[in-house]
Amino acid sequence: xETMAIKPSKTELKQVSETPFNxxxxxxxxxxxxxxxxxxxxxxxxxxxxxxxIELKFTPPKPFHIMDRLKQDPPAVETSPGWKxxxxxVVHPRPAPTLAADQIPRVSLMGVENRFDKKSCVxxxxxxxxxxxxxxxPGALNLFANDLDKNLPLxxxxxPDRGREIIAYCHGGxxxxxxxxxxxxxxxxxxxxxxxxxxxxxxxxSGYPIAKGETP
Amino acid sequence: MKLEDILNDKTLTFAGAGLxxxxxxxxFGQPFFGGKNGEKAVLTLLRxxxxxxxxxxxxxxxxxxxxxxxxISQCYDFIPASLNPLTAVVVPWLEFFAGVSLxxxxxxxxxxxxxxxxxxxxSLAILWDLNHxxxxxxxxxxxxxxxxxxxxxxxxxxxxxAMGFIVLVSPGGYAALDRSTSLNS
Numbered sequence: 001x002e003t004m005a006i007k008p009s010k011t012e013l014k015q016v017s018e019t020p021f022n023x024x025x026x027x028x029x030x031x032x033x034x035x036x037x038x039x040x041x042x043x044x045x046x047x048x049x050x051x052x053x054i055e056l057k058f059t060p061p062k063p064f065h066i067m068d069r070l071k072q073d074p075p076a077v078e079t080s081p082g083w084k085x086x087x088x089x090v091v092h093p094r095p096a097p098t099l100a101a102d103q104i105p106r107v108s109l110m111g112v113e114n115r116f117d118k119k120s121c122v123x124x125x126x127x128x129x130x131x132x133x134x135x136x137x138p139g140a141l142n143l144f145a146n147d148l149d150k151n152l153p154l155x156x157x158x159x160p161d162r163g164r165e166i167i168a169y170c171h172g173g174x175x176x177x178x179x180x181x182x183x184x185x186x187x188x189x190x191x192x193x194x195x196x197x198x199x200x201x202x203x204x205x206s207g208y209p210i211a212k213g214e215t216p
Numbered sequence: 217m218k219l220e221d222i223l224n225d226k227t228l229t230f231a232g233a234g235l236x237x238x239x240x241x242x243x244f245g246q247p248f249f250g251g252k253n254g255e256k257a258v259l260t261l262l263r264x265x266x267x268x269x270x271x272x273x274x275x276x277x278x279x280x281x282x283x284x285x286x287x288i289s290q291c292y293d294f295i296p297a298s299l300n301p302l303t304a305v306v307v308p309w310l311e312f313f314a315g316v317s318l319x320x321x322x323x324x325x326x327x328x329x330x331x332x333x334x335x336x337x338x339s340l341a342i343l344w345d346l347n348h349x350x351x352x353x354x355x356x357x358x359x360x361x362x363x364x365x366x367x368x369x370x371x372x373x374x375x376x377x378a379m380g381f382i383v384l385v386s387p388g389g390y391a392a393l394d395r396s397t398s399l400n401s
Binding site for chain 1: 279280281282285289290301302304305306308309310312313314317323325326327329330333351384
């Protein structure tokens with residue numbers, strides 16, 4: 001009986017641990033952390049062996065990109081509606097040659113709609129053929145920019161006029177496909193190549209018509 | 217009727233809100249079914265509801281990380297692109313295991329903490345999207361559901377958060393595997 005008095009019994013211990021409003025205690029955080037670590041490891045392993053798993057690529061941001069952003073270029077000037085010409089170029093020393101993103105004009109959604117209505121340019125869908133099949137801007141040609149060697153020779157015969165304006169687009173945001181396609185076309189001798197910044201998501205939201213299938 | 221149909225239904229939210237209100241009444245109001253036991257029953261139901269919610273929400277995303285990754289890049293684009301695949305793979309499994317923990321009552325308090333954390337993150341994400349006018353399917357329960365994100369979705373998530381919080385700070389209910397939460401009286 002005396003030992004019982006000194007040492008708390010199991011029931012007493014339980015009652016202590018059942019006291020409400022004991023948050024945030026260490027035990028809760030430890031449990032949550034355990035579940036988090038367990039599910040993360042399980043998820044990554046499962047994904048590695050799962051047939052429909054996706055590629056887990058993690059690219060840490062490069063420090064000199066941040067430095068480039070600090071030294072901002074002068075704002076782009078809108079010369080005609082929707083067509084932005086980059087302002088005077090400030091040369092920053094760069095450690096490695098990167099895609100010359102600044103030199104390809106960007107076109108806003110308004111500018112794209114304007115051109116679509118007037119049929120004054122050719123659209124170029126730089127996404128995968130499957131995505132192109134699911135939906136694209138009516139009349140757009142497909143040039144999947146991850147496979148330029150194969151696709152570029154197929155597209156160039158369809159664009160005989162090198163002076164015609166070509167607007168490339170992809171998923172919008174920070175997708176590089178349209179940039180790659182535009183750069184390849186410019187290198188192939190096309191003089192008026194632009195990029196539709198908003199890309200497919202913006203077009204879909206705009207309510208303009210969408211074409212489906214493999215043909216433009 | 218599929219599990220998602222029931223979970224996606226507004227009835228579940230009303231049930232959760234009802235249970236929450238009932239808990240408040242039992243806790244701060246008059247005793248019911250002999251006081252504490254009634255409270256424990258409600259807490260058990262709340263815990264199971266939270267577990268069912270999380271598990272049900274994860275099921276559709278577990279099998280198709282590519283689709284979920286696409287949905288994240290379209291609708292929740294404040295998540296940096298470098299973290300996108302990792303999020304698409306880890307979050308559904310986190311939901312799943314936290315949900316199973318809540319259902320089984322094993323490490324349920326930690327799981328309830330995760331539930332609250334996830335709900336806070338989801339609410340912030342929805343708020344961000346609503347503020348930026350991103351018209352998107354929220355992908356909360358089913359990625360292809362036609363339900364668009366709205367203030368109702370946000371209110372629902374905050375309701376879920378309230379449920380999870382009550383479970384988190386509660387002393388626990390019946391039918392839990394954890395020793396510290398088993399019924400001993």
